[in-house]
Amino acid sequence: MGKLTLPIHRRDHIKGPQNAAVQLVAYGDYQCSYCSRVYQIVNAIERSFSGQMSFVFRHFPYPDIHPYAEKAAIAAEAAGRQGKFWVMHNMIFQYQKQLTSKTLLVFAEELELNIRAFKMDITDRALSERVAADLESGTQSGVNGTPSLFINGNKYSGSYDFGSLAGAVGDKLVK
Numbered sequence: 001m002g003k004l005t006l007p008i009h010r011r012d013h014i015k016g017p018q019n020a021a022v023q024l025v026a027y028g029d030y031q032c033s034y035c036s037r038v039y040q041i042v043n044a045i046e047r048s049f050s051g052q053m054s055f056v057f058r059h060f061p062y063p064d065i066h067p068y069a070e071k072a073a074i075a076a077e078a079a080g081r082q083g084k085f086w087v088m089h090n091m092i093f094q095y096q097k098q099l100t101s102k103t104l105l106v107f108a109e110e111l112e113l114n115i116r117a118f119k120m121d122i123t124d125r126a127l128s129e130r131v132a133a134d135l136e137s138g139t140q141s142g143v144n145g146t147p148s149l150f151i152n153g154n155k156y157s158g159s160y161d162f163g164s165l166a167g168a169v170g171d172k173l174v175k
Contacts, residue, residue, distance in 0.1 A: 002142025002155035008056055013085045016054035022172045025056045025150040027138040030073060030092045031066030031099060038147040039093045041162050049169055057089060058134040060146050068099040073131045075104040078121035082113050
């Protein structure tokens with residue numbers, strides 16, 4: 001079983017309490033249909049364990065297979081600079097099948113981002129390096145496909161249905 005080599009850090013986008021008993025880290029690709037399904041399951045798990053777990057999403061795009069995955073990751077990071085990482089993240093997964101460079105700009109407009117700053121940020125090398133750093137940390141942690149989940153630093157190897165994943169999260173709360 002793999003271990004998370006890069007612990008949760010302030011550079012991460014964290015939902016939930018930072019000192020939660022359960023920390024769930026997902027490595028994902030915004031164009032991966034499996035990631036989209038797990039995104040919905042993780043949202044349900046977050047509601048079920050509200051206040052008891054934190055969630056971190058890290059980028060693991062496959063640009064050779066998914067041509068807009070890396071651009072979407074950079075767009076989410078650019079939105080994050082304006083305090084809207086999670087709403088952009090949600091919008092990208094919600095409209096995953098419509099992803100293009102143009103729709104990412106439409107999303108930014110719908111989220112009322114500063115479009116001038118957003119356009120500058122999506123070309124900022126620091127954001128592409130951020131996405132690359134997530135990819136590298138995932139590779140070092142044994143990620144070889146998406147989605148890949150880690151619970152309290154250990155790679156989750158169970159089924160990705162609600163019951164199995166919620167059970168694994170719940171098990172960490174009783175220990």
